[in-house]
Amino acid sequence: MTVIEPFLEIPDSLVESGGDGLNLCYQCGTCTALCPWSLVRPFNVRGIVRSAQLGLDVEDGEDLWRCVTCGTCVANCPREVPIINVVRSMRAMTASSGGYPMTIRSMRSSQQQYGNPWQGPPEARNAWAGTPGLPVFDGSQEWLLYVCCTSCYDVAARGPAQALASLLSAAGVSFGLAPATAVCCGCSVRETGDAELTESLGRRNVALFRELGARKVLASSPHCFNAFRKDYPAWGGEVEAAHYVTLLDELLAADRLRPTRPVRRKVTYHDPCYLGRHNGVYDPPRRLLARLPEAQVVEMPRNRELSLCCGGGGGGMFMDRPKGERFANLRLQEALDTGADTLATACAYCHAMFRDAVRVMGVEDRIAVVDLAELLAEAIGETR
Amino acid sequence: MGASDAAPRIGIYVCHCGGNISDVVDCAAVVQAAADFPHVAVAREHSFMCSDAAQTVIIDDIRNLGLNRVVVASCSPSLHATTFRSTCERGGLNPYLYEHANIREQVSWVHGGQHASATAKAVRLVRAAAAKVALLTAERPIEAPVRRHALVVGGGVAGLCAAGNLAEAGVDVTLVERSPFLGGHATELGKLARIHVTGREVTAALAHVVLADPHVRVLTNAEVVRIGGHLGDFEATVRVRPRGIRGPVEPDRLRAAIDACPEEVVGKVGHGTRTHKALYLLYDGCLPAVAAIDFDRCTRCGRCVEILGRDAVDLDEPAREETVQVGGVVVATGFEQYEPYVDEFGWGKPGVVTLPQLIQILHETGDAKTLTIAGRTVRNLVMIHCVGSRQIDGVHQIPEGRTLNPQCSRMCCTAAIYNSTELRARFADLRVYQLVRDVRTYGRHHEQCYQRASEQRLLFFKYPDHEPPVVSDGLPSDDAPLAVTVQDQFTRGQTVRLPADAVVLVTGMAPGGAATLIEQLKLAVGADGFLREVHPKLRPVELAVQGVMVAGTAQSPMAIEESTAAAAAAAVKAAKLLTRETLSLDPQVARVDPARCEGTGRCVEQCAYGGALQVVERTESGRTVRRAEVNEALCKGCGACVAVCPHNAIDVVGSTLAQLYASVDALTAQEVA
C-alpha cells in the first residue's frame, strides 16, 4: 500500500496563480459526473481538484491537458469551485517544470513569433476580405470589427466573416476592420495556462484599440468576446465588447435587417461554450433563427446550459485526439439524430471542429455546418 | 356524591374501531349479552365510539335515560379512558363513575380469526367492567397548594436563562451553582463560533439580569444534597461551602493578595491546562465579582488576611446547610467535557491536546506570533473529529467503567472548524488538517463557518467509520514529534500520512453533574446518560416527574442558543404550573381506613415512591395510636400497599378490593348460555 503525504507548497502557489477557491471543494463528484470526458473515457475531475488541494500528482497526468474548459463542471459545482481556474494554474505549474505537450508548443511558438496561433503572416490578417477589401478602423467608425485569427487564416472557412461583413454593410453599420497589427485575443494561451503570454498579447491589443480610438469592439468569436469582456479591463482595455450575434439581434429588432428570402433548411443550433455557459448568451441566436423565413428550427436534447462542448476549447483546437474521443463527433451525431440538415453555430472553433467531424463521419450529404451570420445573409433579400 | 348513591343504571357502549374490533368480535352479540347484565339500562354499539357523534349518544343517554354509570368497551384505557371520562362529565355525570373495557388490544388484536372465543372473551371483559362500575363511587380531584417558588440547579447559560425568565414570570427563584462562579462551560469557549462574541460576554449578559433581580436568590459554591417532594411542594437541602471572601474588595489589593497566595491549584478548565491560586477570581469580569478561596487547597497561611484584613476574609467560615421549599425544579446541570482515555488517539503523548485545551491555549497565547503547544512551535496541526462521540461498539475500545457514546456531540464540528479558522487567520504559517467522519456544521449560520474554512484553506480528510486515524510518534525524517495516518475517502481511499507538531482531539460532551437529582428524584436517563424528557417532540423540556423540567445540555449536547431556548421553554412550563393557586391531582390513589389500620407499617415497606406513605402517631380518644398516612400528591395508586396489608385497611380509590373482587367474580363466572 502506498502512503502519500501532502505537499502544500503546491496548492499555496496554485492559489497565488489564480486557483483561489480550490479549498471549497468537498469532493461530491458532480463535476466528474457532468464532465463531457466522462462520455468517452474515465476522467476524474474531482480527483484533479483533490490533487490540487494536497499538492499530489494527478492520477493521469494527461488529464490536465484534456480539459476543454467548457465550464460544465463550474456551472454545476455546488460549492462554486472555480475548477477551470484551478486546471489552468495546474497547467502553468506543470508546464513550468515539464513543459507543454507538443501540439501546444507549436501553437505557442506561433503566438510568440506571429501574434496568432496559426503561423499566419500578420500582413495577411485581413486577406479574407478579398480585394480591394474592407475599410480598416481609423477612429471615424462606430465599431471595430475584430475577426478571430482562426477565421482570418483558415482559407477554407472565410464564409462566416464575409457574411458578417456583408450583413453589417447591409444594415448600414459603421465599422472598420482591426488592422493587421492586431494580435490574437490570447484565449488559447490563457486556457493552456500561460498568464504571462496572455497578458502580453492582450496588452498589445489594448494599446492598439486605444491608439485607434476604438470604443466598441465587435468580436466574431465567443473566445475573443470573452477575453475582451473579462480579461482586458484589468489591463486598461475599457472597450464595450459585443459578440456579433447580439448586434445582429439588435439590428433585426430595429428592422435594420429584413430577412425575406426563404431559407429552406432544418436547422439545429449548437451553443458555443464561451458564448453560452461562460457569458450567458442563449436567446439572441435563437431569436435570429426564428426570423429566417421558412426555416424549421429544432433543438438538440442537450442545449443551452447543458450544451455538449465541440472539444475545441481549452487548447483542444490544437490537439490531436483519437477518433473515439472527439466530442465533435458525438455532438454531430446528436445533431443528425434531430433530423436537421444544418448545424448552426457562432464560433470559429466550433465551425472548424464540426466541419472536421462531418468529413470524418462521412456525412457531407446529410448535414452542413454553417455560421449564424451565413444563415442570416442567405435570408437577406433587398437591403435598405 | 349524588349519583353514586342511587341504584345503578349502567350504559354499555361497544366500539367497532372501524373493523379493528368488529372484524374479529361479533359486537352485536356483545351488546345483546350486555343488555342482560345486572343494572344495565342500555347497551349500544358504534363504529367509532371516540367520534363526536358517538360521544353525543352517551351524553344524551345520561340525560334522557338517567344513566349513572358508563362502560365503554373499545381500545386501551391509556388511549381513551380520559376521553370518555370527560364525555361523562359533559353529560353531567361524575367522571369517576366510568369504567373501561379493552376489547381491542386484549381481544381482537390477539385473537384474529377466532371469532367465537374472541366474542366470548369480550363478553366476559364487559361483564367484569359492568360489575365493577356498579360499585364505583363519585370522586373529586385532590386540590393541593402550590409554592410559587422554583429551584434552578446549575448556573450555566441554561440555568441563568431559566432563572431570569421564571423571575420575570412572577416566580421566586433559588439558583444553586456548584462552583463559586456563574456561567458554566460557556465561560471557557473564547470567542464563539458564528457570533464572534466571547462566551463570557454572553454569560455576563444573562448573569447580570439574575444577580440584579430581587426575586432570585443565587447560591454559589452550593450543591443540592437532598431533595424530595412533589409538584407544588418540593424540599431541598442545599449545602453551601464557604467562599472565604465576604464581598467585593478593591481590585489592586485583591491582585496583591492573589499574588501573595502561595497555593497553585490546577483548575478543571480544559482538563487541567490552566492553574489558579487558592484565592482566585475565575477571570477578570467573572460573576459574582467576588473572589473565592478554594478551601481544599488553602493552607490557612493567612497571607491574604494580612493584605485584605479580617473584615474581608474569613478563613474559618463554616459550611452550612439550608432548606429550600419550592413548587418546581429546573435541572440545568449541564455537561462534562469528554476526557479521552489513555492511548485514545495518542492521548497522553506530549503535543496531543483536546479541543477545550486548544481553546484555552489559544486564549493564553495572547498576541504571540506563533502557536506553541507542549513547548513546540506548531506548524502542522491535525484535528481528529468525533473523539468520544459517535462511538461504535467494536471499533472504539471502551475501557471498563465507561459507557459507549453513540451520539453526535453536535457543537464540536463547528467549534473545531471555527477555532481552526481563527488559527489560520492569526498564524500565517500554520497548516490545519481536519480529519472528519462527516462535517456537521448543522445549524443556522454554521454554514458560514464551514465556508470560512475553505477561505482559510483548511484541509479536510474523511476517515471511514470503521478505520479511525492512528496517532503515532513521528519518524526522524518528519521533523515533527507526531504523525497521523488516515485512510482518506476523499483521496481515493489512499493512506495519507500527516507529520504533526500537535494533534487536537475534538472531544464532545459527556453527561454532567445531575447524579444526586437523578437518584433522589428518580429521573429518567437515556442510554447516553443524559436526562430523558417525557416526549422528544410534544413535551421536550418536561421530565416524567411532575414539576421537574430540564434545561440545556443536561438533556443532550446543544449549542448555547439551543440551551437558552430550552431554558426559556422550561421556565414557561414551570411558571405555568407554579403561578396557579392550587393544583388538581388525580384522586385515584391509596386511601386508609383508619378504623381498620393498626399501623403495622408493612405497606410503607412495599411503597416504591418515597414519601407517599408513612406511619404517623396520633391521638385517638385519648390513646396514642399508629396509623398509615398517604401523601396523595406522591402516591401513584399502584396498589403495592393494598396487597400486603394484613387488615385490609388500605385501598386504591377507583380499584378497591371490593370493586376488584366483583369484577373478578364476573370475569370468572360460569357461562350460562
Ligand SMILES: Cc1cc2nc3c(=O)[nH]c(=O)nc-3n(C[C@H](O)[C@H](O)[C@H](O)COP(=O)(O)OP(=O)(O)OC[C@H]3O[C@@H](n4cnc5c(N)ncnc54)[C@H](O)[C@@H]3O)c2cc1C
Ligand atoms: C469544545 C466545545 C466548544 C463549544 N463551542 C460553542 C460555541 O462556539 N457556540 C455555542 O453556542 N456553543 C458552544 N459549545 C456548547 C456550549 O458549551 C453549551 O451549549 C453551553 O455551555 C451549555 O450550557 P449549560 O448551562 O447547559 O451547561 P454548562 O455550561 O455545563 O453549565 C452547567 C452548570 O451547572 C453547574 N452544575 C453542574 N452540576 C451541578 C449540581 N449538581 N449542582 C449545582 N450546580 C451544578 C456547573 O458547575 C455549571 O456551571 C461548545 C461546547 C464544547 C464542548
Ligand code: SF4
Ligand atoms: S463539483 Fe465542485 S465540490 Fe463537487 S467534487 Fe467537483 S469541484 Fe468538488
Ligand code: SF4
Ligand atoms: S459535531 Fe462533528 S465532531 Fe462532534 S461528534 Fe458530531 S460529527 Fe463528530
